[in-house]
Amino acid sequence: MGKLTRRARAKADYLGFLGAREWPLAASGLGVLLGVVTILPSAIGVVLSVVALALGVTTFTRDVRLLRRRWAGFEFTTIAAPFPTAELPPPSAYPQAEYVAVPARGTALVSAAIDRDLWTGRHTIEVAEEPYRLPASLKATAPHVLPLRARGRLLFNGPVVGMRGDPLPAAGARPAPIRLHRARFFDAVCSNELGTLRITRTGTGEEYDLRKAELTDSAGALRELSSSSLADHVGVSTVAFTTDGKLVTVRQSALNAVSGLLLAPSGSGSLEPRDLRTPDGGARRLLHTAVRAGMERELCEESGLTPDDVRGTKVVGFARWMDRGAKPEFFGLTELAVDSAEVARRRPVSGERLYSAGLTLFDVDLAAIGAALADGVPLSEALPQRLWEDGSLPLLLALRAAAAWQAARV
Template structure:
């Protein structure tokens, strides 16, 4: 029943999101239905009901034609070319930042200086009182975009946390709080995920490219998160190691909307509002504790492990995933209290079984990878071949950040 429930919930979220924006059509349809069921046996009642039914049918037909005309007014084209990093330099405020492109997986903006600053765990958070709302320009395209993105996938409009601040290093004093906001997953689908699409109006030929319209600031550089108008959902991923040194990875199923059939981190997903509070309901003050809570929650959901099997999680890195609207991503390194045999017996929680095809464990020497990266070896050569070839972008970035943290401890 778990899979059937998840599928039913995905459909309910989808039709609820679309229906909230196309309610006039639903109202017309309801009028037609009421006209049919209220036909009375009296002559006058029959006449009035037939008139009402005719008006309802005419209105409903008109609204249906208008809806089809509006939905046919856009053409969507997937952008297959690599992200044009040469046309969009990193924000000047990001220290020593650079783009890291992985063929067929994506492009990320990374900064070793930001990663090292996160190790000190100094950033606090500030939660916006008002939830995120799509700006008018994106809200207008939402009913057209969602059916396209949902095709062949199971998408749920669950609660998420977005980010409206940048975890930048600050000299001396404690950095300014990083502002977070509550949102829904479909907000991200209809904002950040547009970066992979080119939208053209069929009547005018006008093109909308979110990369130019929303990701570029007035100077021509990538916008900081603090000035973004997108949902910017916070990604959280961690790589977990067993007591006998095995890396735990999750094989994604074909239903996964982002990294289908690739190897994912031990726990990977989005930060949720419940991660912003402790188990006794108190608000979390620090960025690393909220992010760590999200990482460990995803780890337990996707591996079937329980919290007592987690010894410690360290937040080790940050990036922005360019193909997904430059959304923020945090990476962690988790030390488990169990060996690989115990982990292999785990199963994901029922809600995750649609997306997970099981676990795969690898022998990975983080210290050796870190030493290689420090010596200038490319990530493609520093990582084991299987991980580089089959790993999702979050897995590769998480291993990169964890190896750098490990190397700094030696």
């Protein structure tokens, strides 16, 4: 898909999402249009058409005023302060949970025990029949949030997969299936992406803070995914290494909505419904095979590699990205079948070139990073300086998880 086509699609998705929620205004406008084109060449027809046109204009004018009043009814303020981890302890069900905060990039909740359990690949999935729907509390602000988030960016209302379960370790028996649901990207923009906004009703001064309203459970801790009301679209990221040991990273362009101008993982994006199906059309039953499919799809799209260039991917970690409504994120480690010279010649697929400014390769010793982390060295000191300074949060977390897995194998 070319750049102009993608820009047109982004605009169509944007207008379609708003139009679906403001259809009475569109209907009034259609009434005005019909009143104009149906004026008949007879006295009675002219009178009736003029009356219909006048009513249509009146209704349309009223709806426009009401729309402007509603759109002016909210004020949005960016919350620039770091996520208040001290005010929101991890869920009690998350073992060995801790927050990882990276200046200027965000905060994530991680668990070494959950990561180790994911290495076994025991979790199964089931997909809800009904797609996700925004709750009433979020529908009211959706038409206002989307223009705010879309300003200066290209956003597509593509299909994504959300998560209604937590990949928690289970003693003995296989864990219960993790429930997934189908959603659209704009659902996530109007729910999870409110995590850094404070919304105020101009008429009453009432404030809405997603962190308090949606992320906090009755005990004052972070709500588990199983009881969340947000879209909770699943993030998938993988770090790929060439046959000569080079780490592949993607330089994000300024149009990227989340990690603009930062170094991203080799493949990073959202899990999609197509990742839940096998190549022959069957349903995937295991969480790690679905997540792995999403990681490798994103890798090929953003790097220009092909499935034949990928030897295999291991799911090595999990986190919840607190600044984005505590959405779930999975991390992988991919072994490539090509060397760095071949990777350097590749280009992302046409649809990704708006977001990718090219590839950068690094020498990274995962085993050494893993050993340093195991000895208590902070992530900021264990990683190469350039990666720590320029890496996006998914890249840093993916390297952390991959290094821990690599060190456990030694």
